[in-house]
Amino acid sequence: MSVLEIQHLTKRFAGLVAVNDLSFAVKERSIHSLIGPNGSGKTTTINMIDGVFLPTEGKVIFNGVDITGKPTYEISRLGLGRTFQNIKLFNTLTVKENLMVGGQMFYAKSNILRFLFDIPGARREEKALSEAADQVLEFMKMQDVADKTVGGLPYGMLKMVELARTMMTKPRLILLDEPAAGLNPSERKQLIDILFHIFESGVDLFLIEHNMDVVMNISHNITVINFGSKIAEGVPKEIQNNPEVIKAYLGDRYQKQA
Numbered sequence: 001m002s003v004l005e006i007q008h009l010t011k012r013f014a015g016l017v018a019v020n021d022l023s024f025a026v027k028e029r030s031i032h033s034l035i036g037p038n039g040s041g042k043t044t045t046i047n048m049i050d051g052v053f054l055p056t057e058g059k060v061i062f063n064g065v066d067i068t069g070k071p072t073y074e075i076s077r078l079g080l081g082r083t084f085q086n087i088k089l090f091n092t093l094t095v096k097e098n099l100m101v102g103g104q105m106f107y108a109k110s111n112i113l114r115f116l117f118d119i120p121g122a123r124r125e126e127k128a129l130s131e132a133a134d135q136v137l138e139f140m141k142m143q144d145v146a147d148k149t150v151g152g153l154p155y156g157m158l159k160m161v162e163l164a165r166t167m168m169t170k171p172r173l174i175l176l177d178e179p180a181a182g183l184n185p186s187e188r189k190q191l192i193d194i195l196f197h198i199f200e201s202g203v204d205l206f207l208i209e210h211n212m213d214v215v216m217n218i219s220h221n222i223t224v225i226n227f228g229s230k231i232a233e234g235v236p237k238e239i240q241n242n243p244e245v246i247k248a249y250l251g252d253r254y255q256k257q258a
């Protein structure tokens with residue numbers, strides 16, 4: 001069974017085909033990576049999966065449901081979480097508050113009328129959100145930064161906060177756009193540990209990543225794209241030894257390290 005199926009996805013921007021008839025499937029209980037050169041259409045693919053962009057052609061099936069063209073909040077409620085290539089957090093709020101905001105957008109039981117007329121209900125909801133945030137922070141081993149303002153935190157920690165916020169929506173699958181970019185080696189190791197921890201808790205992962213140590217370490221399956229089209233797919237060993245992938249993307253870089 002697949003948790004996510006991409007069927008013949010195409011995205012055209014004026015005069016440019018960013019993604020071209022792309023199909024692949026993310027198996028249930030797997031970590032799947034999408035790799036390829038800069039500008040090959042990776043972020044555009046994620047944007048079509050989570051409803052930021054409407055595909056020009058093709059379908060996205062999540063958990064057996066056709067989610068093509070659904071708004072992002074609805075897709076998020078169906079259990080699909082996402083982190084961004086450019087971090088999107090509220091800098092003046094604390095880590096815990098950022099998680100609570102992320103959770104509230106997800107649960108969204110209250111509206112303005114409820115806040116005005118059902119104060120006990122709103123308080124109960126805030127308490128539930130606060131408890132959910134505490135649980136996620138504990139799971140992520142981030143209790144010590146809970147009350148720190150996001151604006152002052154190092155970049156590696158911001159990426160962890162974004163991932164933690166995604167966990168507030170109780171996702172079935174998380175899409176991660178370059179989670180290791182900008183991280184130092186020790187932060188990278190921490191990231192890999194936490195990604196495994198999240199995976200083991202029952203969440204499948206789909207990531208775009210340039211760091212080949214991370215990709216080859218954690219992926220069960222890899223899809224490679226170039227100029228918006230799929231050029232290879234397989235387990236890490238197959239991808240590392242695929243001549244077309246080496247030519248288009250890996251070059252000598254990974255070969256030397258391997």
Ligand SMILES: Nc1ncnc2c1ncn2[C@@H]1O[C@H](COP(=O)(O)OP(=O)(O)O)[C@@H](O)[C@H]1O
Pocket residue numbers: 013014016018036037038039040041042043044045
């Ligand atoms: N909103 C947009 N409007 C026009 N062109 C875009 C837009 N987003 C991406 N592109 C173009 O689509 C191609 C693929 O971009 P992107 O998906 O960001 O690549 P990657 O994430 O693989 O580096 C690039 O040529 C990029 O310039």
Ligand SMILES: [Mg+2]
Pocket residue numbers: 042043044085
């Ligand atoms: Mg990108």
